[in-house]
Amino acid sequence: MNTTPIEIGRLLRSSLTGFVAGCRVDQPSLPVFGTLVRVPIEDQLEAFGLVYDIHMDDDGLVRQLATSHSLPPEVIADNRNNRNMPVEISIITVGRRKTGILSHLLPGHPPVSLDVLYRCTSQEVRDFTTTGRLGYFRHILRAEELPVGELLAAHLEQARAAHRESGDPAWFKNATRELITLLRDDYPTLMSVLNALSDLGPE
């Protein structure tokens, strides 16, 4: 259970519809694919987003080390802990909190570099996913370049767990129904999403 805000990293670049944060490899709570995160932009404004990609670029030292015949564990640990290139976490913006009110609209302006990225608590996940009628799905479904089915499956799995904690097992069913409603005229996408959800298995 996740009850306290956890700082993950700081923003590298951003736009209204998404942003990328950097963090250390040895970060104790590295977010996973589909995690709901937030970035305070200013005093009364926060952007919410879903992690859709995590990637790590190489550097010259890693390339050299990778070709070495034998690598002592302390060298590997040193490289990972002290590397210059951060782990990059890509996030799609799915909503905002303005003057304390959650909505699934985009924030008026994007977060700026080095703003702190937080992982949402279970309560924040429940609050965000029960605001309105799951309107944030539209941001995900519109992003054709993303692995929509996988992202939704990962997000719904985590959100389902958060709602289960609070005794609301029906949330997942309602979310699935909403997805079907939104995608019923798009057979390929809907089946891709539902296949991914089916792979989650029953809780």
Added chain:
Amino acid sequence: MNASIRDKNKPIGYIIGGSLKESLRARLIVPPQEVREGSFVVIRTSDWQFYGLITDLQLGATDPRFADEPSGERLQSAISDLLQGQTLFTTLEVLPTLMLERGPDPGSPEYAQWREKRGAISSKTIPVKTIPSHYAEVLPANEGDVAEIFGSETSSGYFRIGNTREQGHPVCIDLVKLIQRSSGIFGATGTGKSFLTRIILSGLIKEKLASLLIFDMHNEYGLDDTATDTQESVPGLKGKFPAAVRIVGLGRGASVRGQAPDFNLEFAQSDIQPQDIELLTHELNLKDTTPATLDALVSSFGIENWYSKFKAMKPGSVIQGEDGKRMPAPDSVETWALENNVNSLAATSLHNKMTRLFHLPYIVEQPAANGLNEIIKALQNGQHIVLSFGDHENDLDYLLVTNLLTRRIREKWVEMTNAHRSHIERTAEPRQLVVVLEEAHKLLNHEMARQTTFSTIAREMRKYGVTLLVIDQRPSQIYSEVMSQLGSRICGWLGDDDDIHAVLSGLAGRDALRGMLARLQPKEEVILLGWGIPMPLVIQSRRYDNQFWGELLGKTHGKVNETQIMKELGFQS
């Protein structure tokens, strides 16, 4: 009957489209198996209530691939169920028929204004002139809705003919409207026409709305009978209404099922008119020369004597002349033909063909009693006549007798009505008369309808208080002009497309109703149609059994077997 349909307040769908000309379309929100074609539904909008019939159910999908590829094998069952619920659906086609202004919610401030505007005028159903809005709820009609449209059994003149098929709500017919114009009961053989007719006739007798003249070709209606399929005893009308129903046997000494009738009917030879013979053209295989020969006979002997004189002639009878040559005898048909410039062969042929008539025992020179007057008197007095054909149940007897009798009665009713209307004699208005005609296509087919009295009755006799109740299994054989005059039509299963087409002729929404008619259950399921019926409806017809008689007459009638008695006493489940 299933649970959800019984739940009066639960909508079964909502309107998603349609038009007044074609039907309305509604999205079904309950499983399709809970709704059936022909169901009576109510569509509720804020101010108006619409009444309609389900005429079709169609399976649909937002994308055909959802229907083509079963998702149950690929997806979790819960997700598959959700997918099917959202992408696969059933569309109802609803034929709107009537509408009723309900006004705003009685608890709202607008209601008082609406009431004030309407004044004392009470809402009443009118034929549908507009359509409900999108998303208007569709509900199965409840008992109150059915009573609102079809009337209640407790109201005078309303008679329960059956129940709605799914909900089992009582459905009544307005007997006054039923007899105000000619009506028809149709259905293929074995669909329960005779039972339904007995039920309706019982209702008419009980309500004392009209006198009935029943041409009982197969001796079914008057005395107790045995059902052909169940071999159970079927009570006749005479047994249940002994004082009101009179059984008439055809011919002197005739008996009906071994019992003596109340009186017998014979016709005098002088009653037979040339048109009665022409009516039998097909039956007797008469030739085109027949009308001319009959004209000559009437000219020779007069309208009252031509039949007896012609009967007395001897075709082919010859005598030997003074010159030894054989020549036609003076009493021969040939002699009469020669003297009256009639084709001898035509006259002889007509005589030969009329031999079947000459041998009929109920056409006599001098009837023992005036049965015809007895019948007319009984009908005027509010009694009901069941004319049993006894042993004379072939087509020739039926055609001849029904036409002879009905012609005389029609003349009498016209005379009485005219006398009443002219106020010369201050006579009472003649009692409403319903002529019940079985195997109607034999008398009302395309060839004969113009010649028989029955088509005249169907077309014109309403104003003289005489109407027909036509019972037939081949409505397509009945002349279209007669069919168009039938105000109420009660129809069981029909297998022939032409028959279905004929029953629906002249009705609004017949395309939608055709399928319903074709898919009726072969027994005890009938559709009510026509002017005398507020809206078309498929019903489960009432059963003609002890319970029916108990309800109609207020006590248990007929023999009850031991099992039934034990059951009623609670000793058996």
